[in-house]
Amino acid sequence: xxSRLMNFLRACWxxxxxxxxxxxxxxxxxxxxxLWYKDTGQHLNGEFSMAVVQAxxxxxxxxxxxxxxxxxxxxxxxGTFVGIYDGHGGPxxxxxxxxxLFHHLKRFTTEQQSMSVDVIRKAFQATEEGFLSVVTKxxxxxxxxxxxxxxxxxxxxxxxxxxxxxxxxxxxxxGRLVKATGEVLAVQLSAEHNAGIESxxxxxxxxxxxxxxxxxLKHNVWRVKGIIQGSARRLVKAALQEAAKKREMRxxxxxxxxxxxxxxxxxxxxxxxVFLDSNLVSRASTVKGPTLSIRGGGISLPANTLAPCATPxxxxxx
Numbered sequence: 001x002x003s004r005l006m007n008f009l010r011a012c013w014x015x016x017x018x019x020x021x022x023x024x025x026x027x028x029x030x031x032x033x034x035l036w037y038k039d040t041g042q043h044l045n046g047e048f049s050m051a052v053v054q055a056x057x058x059x060x061x062x063x064x065x066x067x068x069x070x071x072x073x074x075x076x077x078x079g080t081f082v083g084i085y086d087g088h089g090g091p092x093x094x095x096x097x098x099x100x101l102f103h104h105l106k107r108f109t110t111e112q113q114s115m116s117v118d119v120i121r122k123a124f125q126a127t128e129e130g131f132l133s134v135v136t137k138x139x140x141x142x143x144x145x146x147x148x149x150x151x152x153x154x155x156x157x158x159x160x161x162x163x164x165x166x167x168x169x170x171x172x173x174x175g176r177l178v179k180a181t182g183e184v185l186a187v188q189l190s191a192e193h194n195a196g197i198e199s200x201x202x203x204x205x206x207x208x209x210x211x212x213x214x215x216x217l218k219h220n221v222w223r224v225k226g227i228i229q230g231s232a233r234r235l236v237k238a239a240l241q242e243a244a245k246k247r248e249m250r251x252x253x254x255x256x257x258x259x260x261x262x263x264x265x266x267x268x269x270x271x272x273x274v275f276l277d278s279n280l281v282s283r284a285s286t287v288k289g290p291t292l293s294i295r296g297g298g299i300s301l302p303a304n305t306l307a308p309c310a311t312p313x314x315x316x317x318x
Contacts, residue, residue: 028294028297029050029294029296029297031297033255034053034054034055034255034258034259034262035051035052035053035054036051036052036053036054036296036297037049037050037051037052038050038051038294041065041292041294042290042292043065043067043080043274043290043292044067044068044078044079044080044157044280044289044290044292045067045079045080045157045274045276045277045280045281046274046275046276046277046280046281047274047275047277048065048082048272048273048274048275049272049273049275050063050065050270050271050272050273050294050296051270051271051296052268052269052270052296052297053240053266053268053269054259054262054268055259055262055263055265055266055267055268055269056259056260056262056263056267056268057259057260057263058090058091059091059268060086060087060088060089060090060091060094060150060268061084061085061086061087061094061268061269061270061296062084062085062087062091062094062095062097062098062150062295062296063083063084063085063098063270063272063295063296064081064082064083064098064102064293064294064295064296065080065081065082065083065272065274065292065293065294066080066081066102066292066293067079067080067081067289067290067291067292067293068288068289068290068291068292068293069106069288069291070105070106070109070115070156070158071106071109071110071113072106072107072110073110073113075113075286076285076286076288077109077114077115077158077159077285077286078158078285078286078287078288078289079115079156079157079158079159079285080156080157080158080274080292081102081105081154081155081156082154082155082156082157082272082274083097083098083101083102083152083153083154083155084151084153084170084270084272085097085098085150085151085152085153086150086151086153086168086169086170086268086270087148087149087150087151087268088148088149088150088151089147089148089149090144090145090147090148091148092145092148093131093148093149093150094150096127096130096131096134097127097131097150097152098295100126100127100130100131101123101124101127101152101154102123104122104123104126104127104130105119105120105123105156107123107126108122108123108126115156115158115159115161115163115285117163120154120156120163120165121165124152124154124165124167127152150168151166151167151168151169151170152165152166152167152168153165153166153167153168153170153171153172153190154166155172155274157274157276157281158285159285160281160282160283160285162174162189162276164189164190166190166191166192166193167193168192168193169192169193170190170192171188171190171192172188172189172190173186173187173188173189174186174187174188174189175187195215195222195223195224196221196222201215201222204224240254240255240266240269243265243266244265247265270296272296
């Protein structure tokens with residue numbers, strides 16, 4: 001799987017003449033049906049590309065890139081923050097993470113006046129505690145909010161160090177160029193957390209000893225409570241082409257299927273490709289650069305829209 005991914009990465013960048021023709025600006029990304037993408041962009045440590053394809057009636061995936069100051073201090077540190085939040089059961093949790101995680105990270109970075117593993121861990125914890133507070137307040141009116149959740153995958157580039165933090169089964173893959181051969185070596189940097197891993201199931205059982213259904217084998221797949229298992233544009237298209245192939249249909253026909261119904265064929269999919277310039281990465285974290293703040297797009301819907309907790313989940317069952 002990793003070798004196939006790296007083949008896609010090699011082809012990710014292409015000339016502007018090979019891109020889709022659009023009249024809108026690429027400053028905040030472009031929309032092509034259910035596909036949103038930004039082919040190229042600059043961040044403090046290099047370049048990036050990102051793409052999101054929507055399948056659910058409400059987009060459950062959220063993503064962001066923040067580049068520039070990672071604190072509220074004039075002295076920095078400066079770097080790049082990348083986050084992908086794979087929501088399930090609805091968009092509420094991933095939206096909340098998108099709105100709060102980076103702000104918590106900046107707050108703790110300001111307090112410690114540096115970037116560290118502890119800063120990232122505290123930001124994750126503060127975000128989780130904040131969302132649990134929201135669930136507690138909304139539970140009497142919207143009890144289904146207790147059934148939504150999200151994976152959380154973060155990368156932070158600061159002071160010549162790449163930090164990776166992951167809760168869930170999203171994945172970070174590093175592509176390292178081998179100059180002698182011109183090949184790209186794939187290195188998986190993140191460890192996955194889902195109920196398909198025995199150690200994760202054991203941990204869940206130990207944390208919930210009174211719940212015999214905390215993990216359930218459903219349709220030959222281990223799921224938590226029976227619900228969850230826990231250019232970039234080219235990568236997304238490749239994933240969709242694979243989904244079409246499995247369904248023995250043409251990719252062009254798959255593209256015609258509307259959101260909601262599309263969830264029968266694939267999930268919301270988000271890919272961010274970050275290219276690191278070694279000269280820029282090695283600079284001191286006090287060196288300022290261009291400020292960037294961009295979020296992955298999709299079909300715009302009101303922020304307080306609450307998806308029924310059962311429908312999208314059942315559509316994901318295989």
